[in-house]
Amino acid sequence: MEELYTLEREVGRGSYGVVFEGHMAKTGERVAIKRLPCSSPECIELYLQELWAMRATAKNHPNVIALHGCLLQTGPKTLQPLRPGRLPLDLVESALKGSVVGIEQNQEEKRTKSDSSRSKTKNRTNSGGLFKSRLRTNSESDFFMSKSQETTNSDLSMSKTPVRKMSGLSRPRKRPAPTREKENCGPRRCLALWLVMEYCDGGDLNHYLLSRPPDSQRNHSVVQQLSSAIAFLHRLRIVHRDLKPDNVLVSLTPNGPLIKVADFGLSKMSVEGSQGMEGDTRQHFSSTCGSDFYMAPEVWGGLSYTAQADIFSLGVMFWAVLERLTFLEEGSTQEQLGAYVCKARWLMPLGEALCENPDLQVCIPMKSRRAPSLPPPPGQAVCTLLLDMLASDPDARPTAAQLEDRVRSAVEEDAQ
Known part of the structure; x- marks a missing residue:
């Protein structure tokens, strides 16, 4: 040194x-x-x-x-x-x-x-x-x-941010x-x-986006950069297993925000000699780990899972970024980006809801949340992509390599 x-x-x-x-x-x-x-x-x-x-x-x-x-x-x-x-x-x-x-x-x-x-x-x-x-x-x-x-900019988001009721269950992370x-x-x-x-001077993704007015062009840049990062990691046989806005950092540059995936403490590398993440044979993992609002249904269910769990986590993040969906954990005052399902007066993580009911119909965009202060709803091509990323069946989701191309083409198609 x-x-x-x-x-x-x-x-x-x-x-x-x-x-x-x-x-x-x-x-x-x-x-x-x-x-x-x-x-x-x-x-x-x-x-x-x-x-x-x-x-x-x-x-x-x-x-x-x-x-x-x-x-x-x-x-x-x-x-x-x-x-x-x-x-x-x-x-x-x-x-x-x-x-x-x-x-x-x-x-x-x-x-x-x-x-x-x-x-x-x-x-x-x-x-x-x-x-x-x-x-x-x-x-x-x-x-x-x-x-x-970190700041909570309630004037830039909805007048009332949904609050999620905390479950009494504790999910230990197996590393x-x-x-x-x-x-x-x-x-x-x-x-x-x-x-x-x-060093990233823009803070994490929650802070960066929620401290600024909604901007569709910025949102599209964020999701394209994230899809590129995950495609790169999966090519190296690295499954992140804890993708969420807190673990995405932002570096401010003259050309706009540079998104950085970080915090690999729960990541896992597939073994040498496998056919890889994108092949017919994918390595399975069994440790239940991640953060509630971004965990895939198969992880919630305690089943074995593959790198496709990362794709679901990205889908939750993409949906939240594009529509500025936020929630508060009970006892917290800090808004967080995340998609969810409303159940009575409480919120349920999307992965948990799909684990309980794989046939649940996910409605994108979330029309009940639309308001003049929010960005316009995502176009049809992006909505279709999000639904595919959030499929309850992991094999129905696009792979990371497919996702990178589909994000680019969907954004271009909706812009026309």
Whole structure:
């Protein structure tokens, strides 16, 4: 690692870590620096999966967040660069064993090892000080955008935003187990991972769109960029499994918003040797994961599913973006983009409704929500595409490669 990074300010926090705005010391380039504390095997497993997926995407697509580098924190002020193509062996071991290597085990080992063994362990632990860290933190989070930037613009949306009644059921997220890789070096105890990524100054998709007046041209640009990003990921055999507006970031450019798919903590890569996402044979997954309003019916039902679950999540997002459909989670004041089904006084996620009734007729556009402040309803070609994306049968949905072409042609057809 040749660059040092300086931290400017915290821009977000969440369940897993903290994100800072920072700069590369040599070039001055602005970056987002995410600190992920390695406090539990469950967290470590998620971090390794995110790191592996981001390395696979590299910097090869403008609509996927770019990873600049990864550092291991081995002491209060000591960082060690992680070599490209490698995973830290001790973190992989923690995820596989279900306990953090270097805490309970090391305490027991220290009581039984000889003085020479202790000396070797100490030398190995201190060998990570290749450079002095200029990073300082006192908090832990996992958001890429500043919560202070988030605004609820009720004057730009409907006078009354529907509220979804929270279900009493808790759906634990099962995270994929990382693959063991050999690592020649590394500390016996890693305190945290630091991911250095490109910085997105437009916040997430919720903040970006809901803080601006409705604009059809902007909406069409968003859905086309998202379809391109997912086609790219699926070609690499990466299934995101948690597509939602919170996990889509926006970079502001002179030519308009540049959309970036981010947060690969729940992503899964298909095995080598399969016929691929677009072939007749698709790898199936079984872990129930995602966010309620964007989960596909087969995921809601606890069935095995394929990359087509991502297509359903995109369909929910596209519908919400094009018609500016929003909701509030109970107890929250922050609007979120998402499609749903009205059930009595409450809202039901579309995937859950289709899981209960696969023959449910989805009405696009949602005429009951039309108002002068909203953009015009999507045209017939786009409505047909949305219905196909939201089909209860995964095989009836277009693949990611087909979707990219169909989005472009549908937007052009409706514009004529």
